[in-house]
Amino acid sequence: QGQLVESGGGSVQAGGSLRLVCTGPGYIHGNSYRGWFRQVPGEGREGVAVIGYGGSTIYSNSVKYRFTVSRDNAKDISYLQLNNVEPAETDRYDCEAGRALYLNPEYGSNWGQGDQVTVSS
Numbered sequence: 117q118g119q120l121v122e123s124g125g126g127s128v129q130a131g132g133s134l135r136l137v138c139t140g141p142g143y144i145h146g147n148s149y150r151g152w153f154r155q156v157p158g159e160g161r162e163g164v165a166v167i168g169y170g171g172s173t174i175y176s177n178s179v180k181y182r183f184t185v186s187r188d189n190a191k192d193i194s195y196l197q198l199n200n201v202e203p204a205e206t207d208r209y210d211c212e213a214g215r216a217l218y219l220n221p222e223y224g225s226n227w228g229q230g231d232q233v234t235v236s237s
Contacts (some may be wrong), residue, residue, distance in 0.1 A: 125231030138211030154207035162217025204232040
């Protein structure tokens with residue numbers, strides 16, 4: 117079974133940029149979508165962006181036009197480019213392999229361990 121591993125997290129100032137990387141099989145047991153979710157304390161996972169194997173995407177309204185999800189299928193890598201980040205977006209960001217283009221963690225089947233992003237004001 118494939119395993120997903122996130123990297124690229126860290127500390128950044130408000131308004132800055134960061135790129136998260138998720139490595140692992142792009143197609144795991146029929147789950148061809150690769151998504152990014154953030155772990156909101158006390159609320160569970162919140163969908164940020166999801167990308168299909170062919171490149172179709174969906175974003176949460178709060179990050180649209182600031183974050184960009186992409187993938188390199190040949191290298192089994194997906195990315196989340198975070199631009200103009202805000203302190204409220206300090207969270208652990210989880211990569212998932214899912215079965216639909218939805219911002220709903222219930223469609224995720226495989227999850228990475230997550231990577232922390234800390235935005236300072």
